[in-house]
Amino acid sequence: MNTKIYTQVHSLAEELMAAVQKKDQVRFDKSYQELKKICDDNDNTDKDHPVQWETLADFTDDLELAITIYDKALAKAQEINSKDFLSSIAYSTALLKLELGDKEGAIVSLELAKISCNKIVDKELKAEIHDLLMDLQA
Secondary structure (H helix, E strand, C coil), rough: CCHHHHHHHHHHHHHHHHHHHCHHHHHHHHHHHHHCCCCCHHCCCCCCCHHHHHHHHHHHCCCHHHHHHHHHHHHHHHHHHHHHHHHHHHHHHHHHHHHHHCCCHHHHHHHCCCCCCCHCCCCHHHHHHHHHHHHHCC
């Protein structure tokens, strides 16, 4: 990923977190729009990367819209065959689907996350994926 873009995305994520903690909606909206512009500007270019889309989805309040953005991030992760992003994005999607009452959709997302997470080093994420999938399938 382009280092400059990664730095911008990371900085905006920090801004968004600070705005959430301070309940500063104006600051949040401004930072969110900046992040969305980065995503839109880089969409389908050589600077496009799943991290920017995943971050945008992470801060999207509309759950259905967030799932749509995660789906886009997932496609970007599949293009570059990033198991780390595939795992985290599919897991996040599953959590939102559960929140919306879509247990079957959550299971499908978790099964994708489980396949992808076999190749990652994040043992905590692997355990969360496994445990939630087992709970939902029980």
